[in-house]
Amino acid sequence: MNRNKIGVSQFQASNNDVIQTSNNKLRTLCQQYLNGKFLRNLCIATVVILLMAATIICTPIFVKKLKGIEVATLATITSTMTTVMKGELTTPPSTSISSSTTTTRKTTQSITKTATKEDVIRRRWTQNGTTVAGENGQGNRLNQLNNPSRIRIDADDDQIMYILDRNNHRVVRWKQGEQEGEVVAGGNGIGSQLHQLNLPTDLIVEKSSDSLLICDYKNERVMRWFIGNKTNVRQQIILSNFDCSSLAMDVDGNMYVSDRRKREVKQWRKGDTNGTVIANGHGLGDQSNGRFPLIPIFVDGNHSVYVVDNYNHRILKWTKETKQAIVVAGGHGRGDSLTQLAAPGELYVDHHSSIYLADEWNYRIVRWLNGAKQGSVIAGGNRQGRAPNQLNSPSSVAFDRQGNLYVADSGNHRIQRFDVINN
Ligand SMILES: *[C@@H]1O[C@H](CO)[C@@H](O)[C@H](O)[C@H]1NC(C)=O
Ligand SMILES: *[C@@H]1O[C@H](CO)[C@@H](O)[C@H](O)[C@H]1NC(C)=O
Ligand SMILES: *[C@@H]1O[C@H](CO)[C@@H](O)[C@H](O)[C@H]1NC(C)=O
Ligand SMILES: *[C@@H]1O[C@H](CO)[C@@H](O)[C@H](O)[C@H]1NC(C)=O
Numbered sequence: 001m002n003r004n005k006i007g008v009s010q011f012q013a014s015n016n017d018v019i020q021t022s023n024n025k026l027r028t029l030c031q032q033y034l035n036g037k038f039l040r041n042l043c044i045a046t047v048v049i050l051l052m053a054a055t056i057i058c059t060p061i062f063v064k065k066l067k068g069i070e071v072a073t074l075a076t077i078t079s080t081m082t083t084v085m086k087g088e089l090t091t092p093p094s095t096s097i098s099s100s101t102t103t104t105r106k107t108t109q110s111i112t113k114t115a116t117k118e119d120v121i122r123r124r125w126t127q128n129g130t131t132v133a134g135e136n137g138q139g140n141r142l143n144q145l146n147n148p149s150r151i152r153i154d155a156d157d158d159q160i161m162y163i164l165d166r167n168n169h170r171v172v173r174w175k176q177g178e179q180e181g182e183v184v185a186g187g188n189g190i191g192s193q194l195h196q197l198n199l200p201t202d203l204i205v206e207k208s209s210d211s212l213l214i215c216d217y218k219n220e221r222v223m224r225w226f227i228g229n230k231t232n233v234r235q236q237i238i239l240s241n242f243d244c245s246s247l248a249m250d251v252d253g254n255m256y257v258s259d260r261r262k263r264e265v266k267q268w269r270k271g272d273t274n275g276t277v278i279a280n281g282h283g284l285g286d287q288s289n290g291r292f293p294l295i296p297i298f299v300d301g302n303h304s305v306y307v308v309d310n311y312n313h314r315i316l317k318w319t320k321e322t323k324q325a326i327v328v329a330g331g332h333g334r335g336d337s338l339t340q341l342a343a344p345g346e347l348y349v350d351h352h353s354s355i356y357l358a359d360e361w362n363y364r365i366v367r368w369l370n371g372a373k374q375g376s377v378i379a380g381g382n383r384q385g386r387a388p389n390q391l392n393s394p395s396s397v398a399f400d401r402q403g404n405l406y407v408a409d410s411g412n413h414r415i416q417r418f419d420v421i422n423n
Contacts, residue, residue: 103249104155104162104205104398115403117352121369122422125378125405128388129416132406133163133174133181135386138413140168142180150203150346150396151408151415158400162212163408163415164203169196171203171212171225174415185212185225185233192219194235201294202247215244215257217294222247222257246308246346248299256305258295265297265305265318279305279318282325296346306349308357313341315355315368329355329368329375336362338374345395358394358407365397365407365418379405379418386412 115123134145146167154160163172163181169190174181186197198218205212210228222239238255245260255268257275263284266275284295284307293310300306303320306328314330330341342361349355353370356378364381368374380391392411399405403420 104152104207115350115352120350120352120354123403124421125418126421127379127418129379129391129407129409129418130388131414132176132417133161133172133415135412135414142172142182145172145413145415147410148396148408148413148415149201149410151398151406152203152205153398153400153406154205155207158402158404161406161415162203162205164200164214164396166199166201166410169198169200171197171200171214176417184227185214190218194237195233197223201245202296204247204249206249213238213247213249213255215247217244220244245294246296248297248305250299250303251301256297256299258297258307260292260294263292263295265295265307278323279307279316279325282316283312284309284316284325293343296344298347298349300349300353301351304353306347306355308344308347310343310345313344315341315344315347315357329357329366334361338366338376341366341375346397348397348399356397356399356405358397360393360395360410363391363394365391365394365405379407379416384411386414391416 134143134148136143138144138146140146145163145165147165148163149166150164152162152164154162159176161174161176162184163174165172168187170183170187171185172181172187173184186195186200188196190196190198192198196219197214197216200214201217202215203212210226212225212227214223214225216223220241220243221237222242222244224236224238226234226236239257242257243260243262245258248256250256253270256265256278257268258265262280264277264280267278268275279297291311294308295310296308298306305318307316307318307325309316312331313334314332315328316325317328318325330339330344332340334340334342336342341357341359345358345360347355347357355368355375357366357368357375359366362381363384364377365379366375367378380389380394382390384390384392386392391407391409393409394407395410396408397405405418405420407416407418409416
C-alpha cells in the first residue's frame with residue numbers, strides 16, 4: 001500500500017510535469033513566432049484552452065488510477081515498514097501530557113452512564129447509515145477523505161466531528177450537514193517538520209485545552225497541537241523516537257501509548273519522565289514473519305486496558321489488579337462467525353464493559369457484552385461494499401451523546417452515522 005501510495009504522488013507529480021513541460025514548449029513557440037500583443041494574447045488563450053482540455057482528459061484517468069488502488073488496512077500499511085528500530089525515548093513528556101481530562105471519549109462514556117445494562121442490551125441502530133463526511137471519491141480536497149482511520153465526536157457539540165484523515169496526513173474538523181471540512185492539523189504535505197504529519201494513526205481531542213493529541217506514526221512521535229487559535233496553531237512533541245501506534249487517556253489524565261514493534265503498552269502518569277510498561281507478552285502480535293500490525297488500545301473508567309491483538313484476531317484486557325491478560329473478544333482465529341473476528345481495528349468500551357469494535361475484514365461493527373462468548377453485529381456485515389448498509393474496512397467507532405454510532409468507513413473514504421433506534 002505504501003508503495004502504491006508513493007506511486008500515486010509520483011503519478012500526480014509527473015502528470016503536472018507533463019502539463020508544465022508542454023506549457024513551456026508552447027510558450028516558447030509562441031514567443032519565437034509571434035511578436036504582436038494581440039497575437040501573444042491569442043496565443044496565451046490557446047495555451048489555456050489546451051491546458052483545460054488536457055485536464056479534462058487526464059482527470060478521469062487519474063481518478064480511475066486511484067480507484068484501482070487496493071484499500072489500505074491496518075495490517076498492510078504496517079507490513080511494508082522497514083525502518084530500523086529506534087532506541088528509548090529521549091524527550092521527557094514533561095507536564096504537557098495533560099492538565100485536564102476532558103476528552104471527547106471520556107465525556108461520551110459519562111453520558112452513557114445513565115443507561116442501565118438492560119438499556120444497553122436493548123439498544124439498536126438503523127441498518128442503513130447516513131454519510132456525514134466524505135464519499136466524494138478518494139482525494140485531498142476539502143470535501144474528500146483518504147482512508148479516514150479515526151472518528152471523534154466533540155464532547156460539547158454532537159454536530160462537530162474530528163476526523164483523522166490518515167493518508168492525507170491531516171486532521172479535519174467537519175460539521176455535520178456541511179459539504180466540506182476544515183483542516184485543523186497537518187495537511188502540509190508528508191514530512192517531519194513541526195507543522196507536518198506522516199501517516200498519523202490515532203487521535204485524542206482534549207477539549208479543556210483546545211488541543212489534539214496525535215500519534216504521528218511514521219515520524220515515531222506523539223504530538224500535541226493547540227488548535228484553539230486558528231491564526232496561531234502551535235505544536236509540541238510530547239514523545240519522540242517512540243514507535244507510537246495508538247493513544248489513550250484514563251479518567252485521571254494519565255496517557256497510554258502502545259509501542260508497535262515492542263508489542264507493549266506504556267503508561268505515563270502526569271509528570272513522569274519514563275513510562276511504565278503495563279501490558280505486554282501473552283502472545284500479543286506476531287513477530288516471526290516481520291509483521292507488526294498497529295495495536296489500538298482503550299482504557300476504561302477502572303483503568304483496565306483493552307488491547308487489540310489484530311494479528312491474532314482477538315481483544316485482550318489487562319485489569320489494574322491482576323496485571324494478567326484475558327481474552328474478552330475473538331480468539332478463535334480469523335473468521336466471520338459471531339465468535340470470531342478478522343483483523344479487528346479500533347474499539348470503544350462503555351461503562352458496562354461492553355465492547356464496540358470495528359471488525360475490519362468482516363466489514364462490520366460488532367458488540368461484545370461483558371463476559372459474552374460471542375458478539376452481535378450492530379452495523380454492516382453485509383459483505384464489502386458502499387451501499388448504506390455496507391462498510392469497507394471500517395477502522396474506528398465513536399458515539400455521540402444521543403448514542404448514535406459513527407464509523408470511519410476507511411475503504412469508502414467516508415464517515416457513516418447509524419442512528420440509535422431505542423436509547
Ligand atoms: C436501505 O437502503 C437500501 C439501498 O439504498 C434501500 O433499498 C432500503 O429501502 C433502505 N432501507 C430502509 C429501511 O430505509
Ligand atoms: C491568536 O493569535 C494571534 C497571533 O499570535 C494573536 O494576535 C491573537 O490575539 C490570538 N487570539 C486570541 C483570541 O488569543
Ligand atoms: C529513565 O530511564 C533512563 C534510561 O533507562 C534512566 O537512566 C533514568 O534513570 C530513568 N529515570 C527515572 C526517573 O526513572
Ligand atoms: C468498574 O468495574 C465495576 C465492577 O466490575 C463495574 O461495575 C463498573 O461498571 C466499572 N466501571 C467502569 C467505568 O468501567
